[in-house]
Amino acid sequence: xxxxxxxxxxxxxxxxxxxxxxxxxxxxxxxxxxxxxxxxxxxxxxxxxxxxxxxxxxxxxxxxxxxxxxxxxxxxxxxxxxxxxxxxxxxxxxxxxxxxxxxxxxxxxxxxxxxxxxxxxxxxxxxxxxxxxxxxxxxxxxxxxxxxxxxxxxxxxxxxxxxxxxxxxxxxxxxxxxxxxxxxxxxxxxxxxxxxxxxxxxxxxxxxxxxxxxxxxxxxxxxxxxxxxxxxxxxxxxxxxxxxxxxxxxxxxxxxxxxxxxxxxxxxxxxxxxxxxxxxxxxxxxxxxxxxxxxxxxxxxxxxxxxxxxxxxxxxxxxxxxxxxxxxxxxxxxxxxxxxxxxxxxxxxxxxxxxxxxxx
Amino acid sequence: xxxxxxxxxxxxxxxxxxxxxxxxxxxxxxxxxxxxxxxxxxxxxxxxxxxxxxxxxxxxxxxxxxxxxxxxxxxxxxxxxxxxxxxxxxxxxxxxxxxxxxxxxxxxxxxxxxxxxxxxxxxxxxxxxxxxxxxxxxxxxxxxxxxxxxxxxxxxxxxxxxxxxxxxxxxxxxxxxxxxxxxxxxxxxxxxxxxxxxxxxxxxxxxxxxxxxxxxxxxxxxxxxxxxxxxxxxxxxxxxxxxxxxxxxxxxxxxxxxxxxxxxxxxxxxxxxxxxxxxxxxxxxxxxxxxxxxxxxxxxxxxxxxxxxxxxxxxxxxxxxxxxxxxxxxxxxxxxxxxxxxxxxxxxxxxxxxxxxxxxxxxxxxxxxxxxxxxxxxxxxxxxxxxxxxxxx
Numbered sequence: 211x212x213x214x215x216x217x218x219x220x221x222x223x224x225x226x227x228x229x230x231x232x233x234x235x236x237x238x239x240x241x242x243x244x245x246x247x248x249x250x251x252x253x254x255x256x257x258x259x260x261x262x263x264x265x266x267x268x269x270x271x272x273x274x275x276x277x278x279x280x281x282x283x284x285x286x287x288x289x290x291x292x293x294x295x296x297x298x299x300x301x302x303x304x305x306x307x308x309x310x311x312x313x314x315x316x317x318x319x320x321x322x323x324x325x326x327x328x329x330x331x332x333x334x335x336x337x338x339x340x341x342x343x344x345x346x347x348x349x350x351x352x353x354x355x356x357x358x359x360x361x362x363x364x365x366x367x368x369x370x371x372x373x374x375x376x377x378x379x380x381x382x383x384x385x386x387x388x389x390x391x392x393x394x395x396x397x398x399x400x401x402x403x404x405x406x407x408x409x410x411x412x413x414x415x416x417x418x419x420x421x422x423x424x425x426x427x428x429x430x431x432x433x434x435x436x437x438x439x440x441x442x443x444x445x446x447x448x449x450x451x452x453x454x455x456x457x458x459x460x461x462x463x464x465x466x467x468x469x470x471x472x473x474x475x476x477x478x479x480x481x482x483x484x485x486x487x488x489x490x491x492x493x494x495x496x497x498x499x500x501x502x503x504x505x506x507x508x509x510x511x512x513x514x515x516x517x518x519x520x521x522x523x524x525x526x527x528x529x530x531x532x533x534x535x536x537x538x539x540x541x542x543x544x545x546x547x548x549x550x551x552x553x554x555x556x557x558x559x560x561x562x563x564x565x566x567x568x569x570x
Numbered sequence: 571x572x573x574x575x576x577x578x579x580x581x582x583x584x585x586x587x588x589x590x591x592x593x594x595x596x597x598x599x600x601x602x603x604x605x606x607x608x609x610x611x612x613x614x615x616x617x618x619x620x621x622x623x624x625x626x627x628x629x630x631x632x633x634x635x636x637x638x639x640x641x642x643x644x645x646x647x648x649x650x651x652x653x654x655x656x657x658x659x660x661x662x663x664x665x666x667x668x669x670x671x672x673x674x675x676x677x678x679x680x681x682x683x684x685x686x687x688x689x690x691x692x693x694x695x696x697x698x699x700x701x702x703x704x705x706x707x708x709x710x711x712x713x714x715x716x717x718x719x720x721x722x723x724x725x726x727x728x729x730x731x732x733x734x735x736x737x738x739x740x741x742x743x744x745x746x747x748x749x750x751x752x753x754x755x756x757x758x759x760x761x762x763x764x765x766x767x768x769x770x771x772x773x774x775x776x777x778x779x780x781x782x783x784x785x786x787x788x789x790x791x792x793x794x795x796x797x798x799x800x801x802x803x804x805x806x807x808x809x810x811x812x813x814x815x816x817x818x819x820x821x822x823x824x825x826x827x828x829x830x831x832x833x834x835x836x837x838x839x840x841x842x843x844x845x846x847x848x849x850x851x852x853x854x855x856x857x858x859x860x861x862x863x864x865x866x867x868x869x870x871x872x873x874x875x876x877x878x879x880x881x882x883x884x885x886x887x888x889x890x891x892x893x894x895x896x897x898x899x900x901x902x903x904x905x906x907x908x909x910x911x912x913x914x915x916x917x918x919x920x921x922x923x924x925x926x927x928x929x930x931x932x933x934x935x936x937x938x939x940x941x942x943x944x945x946x947x948x949x950x951x952x953x954x955x956x957x958x959x960x961x962x963x
Contacts, residue, residue, distance in 0.1 A: 269773075
């Protein structure tokens with residue numbers, strides 16, 4: 211084990227993969243002598259030459275399309291999209307070809323390739339540099355979608371991704387690039403794809419998070435512990451394949467669940483997790499599954515991003531609303547009562563909106 | 571022409587130097603490309619045979635194809651057209667979900683395939699079924715996509731042919747990637763990508779040209795300019811002097827050819843493939859042709875073009891033209907023509923019989939090819955579907 215930043219761990223994973231398999235190629239914008247704008251490919255061209263790690267023209271659809279052809283031709287391309295929001299020109303290639311080639315060809319043509327995408331915010335990036343785009347990819351059948359939250363996972367998940375027979379969208383939380391932790395490297399390991407990690411054990415509620423949401427959830431659990439509340443933190447690691455088993459086992463034990471995601475909430479990955487948990491854990495749940503997410507707004511300018519990003523307080527607020535005191539959750543009932551509902555009778559009787567409002 | 575060769579030679583020397591100076595900043599050095607003159611297409615489409623089948627003045631720079639190749643091409647064109655008619659008939663009978671005909675484009679379809687070797691790769695579009703048949707792929711496997719029992723019916727690796735591509739021009743970048751893969755593996759293989767006139771407006775077409783030129787990938791782009799993108803005529807599609815000029819700005823050698831003159835298309839594509847195989851870089855060929863039928867059986871071409879226009883193109887028919895040319899030169903007899911027609915009829919009859927059987931589909935297979943191994947969620951959904959099906963009996 212060595213202390214490494216996530217950026218260094220990703221660099222080590224690429225280096226070791228290039229050493230281990232001559233079919234592995236790294237290419238994208240500025241990944242050559244510069245080493246990428248985040249320096250994740252630092253030194254790779256110097257060590258492996260321009261044949262193995264090279265700069266491409268500035269055209270993302272072309273980068274991914276080229277990778278498709280090269281994967282069909284027997285290589286294992288690992289391409290970099292410079293930023294989350296710069297990957298959209300490649301979306302057609304990803305959705306129509308990368309995700310579907312195995313299916314279109316009845317399993318005859320596989321595309322073992324990795325699309326690395328620095329994603330999400332928290333680094334003070336200006337417009338078009340901080341999108342949380344993971345749901346687009348996770349919603350596309352045929353793609354595996356990965357988000358590491360620790361340097362050790364970053365190393366091993368990227369090695370897994372490069373060895374995987376299926377295309378992988380590897381989403382790197384930008385603000386964790388500089389987070390340092392003990393990291394193992396090398397050649398022997400059990401694959402981590404499809405298995406979530408329990409980052410912290412606890413019995414009172416489960417926080418389910420991934421990527422940039424994991425440190426926030428861990429800090430919230432730390433703070434809650436000081437208040438005598440024991441929170442379990444599950445780090446999904448891979449959004450696809452999704453580890454229902456670990457999530458369900460945890461929530462059935464704790465009976466309460468908050469999903470933490472940095473991305474905007476509507477139709478996001480957190481919505482899927484909340485749905486899956488309530489479908490599978492209904493009889494174990496003592497409270498509705500809650501989500502802590504970004505707002506449903508275009509990613510804000512740097513001076514305002516702190517208002518948008520889910521933080522420890524928001525997670526703790528959600529935990530407070532998990533009905534430990536056996537009270538119904540007022541927040542949603544209030545907003546429901548504000549909505550004009552012509553043609554429907556006003557709710558009446560015990561537990562009605564009005565009573566709850568009066569009571570609060 | 572000498573300009574081109576000198577330019578490329580210098581470029582190649584620089585490339586070698588780059589390899590020797592591994593890890594240097596050589597990629598940032600702007601290498602001079604070949605002169606524009608060496609890239610420019612002929613101002614008029616290259617043509618060997620006149621519309622009436624008589625020989626024209628042989629163009630410079632393109633050796634005429636051997637007689638035997640022309641006779642072989644003729645048979646494949648006759649077969650291809652019969653296949654095309656049969657597929658249209660099968661669509662009317664409800665055996666195919668849809669069929670985009672390439673009637674009138676047989677010279678491009680067949681020459682494109684004949685210019686390639688068996689180990690070279692082809693990246694076709696949905697309108698290129700005739701090319702796939704000419705390449706020797708089982709016609710039932712070719713029609714799987716359009717019958718709808720799966721997407722791609724053939725094994726791409728086995729027949730060195732990518733799945734027929736529907737999203738326009740997206741396959742052109744794959745072709746560049748495959749060409750780059752073949753170049754790196756030193757197989758000497760070449761890739762040909764088919765695209766239409768409408769497809770040259772798509773961004774991927776331009777990214778493909780640029781990547782191919784920068785990488786000097788051994789890839790040939792064949793633009794079958796059939797003058798319509800569904801209903802939109804060429805004049806609304808592009809203001810380029812010819813679509814072939816689109817290669818020049820990227821440093822891609824380009825040519826335009828009479829797409830209904832098999833001899834010309836085959837001569838130019840043979841040169842293009844030789845050029846790419848020799849490591850001289852990518853090559854763009856625009857073939858001027860015409861889509862005789864509507865976009866698909868679901869389209870009504872009378873809404874956007876008049877019958878007179880179609881009639882004018884009937885007189886430029888590529889099969890009739892080649893037939894006259896070969897017969898006048900004594901390369902094809904009346905008996906040969908009859909035999910080619912009979913072979914095509916037999917081919918169509920066998921296809922009709924095989925296509926009249928109900929396709930064998932297996933709902934459980936839906937979950938098999940999403941990933942190498944189905945995820946737990948897919949296994950669960952598969953079990954649900956199977957339970958549904960067994961409940962329905």
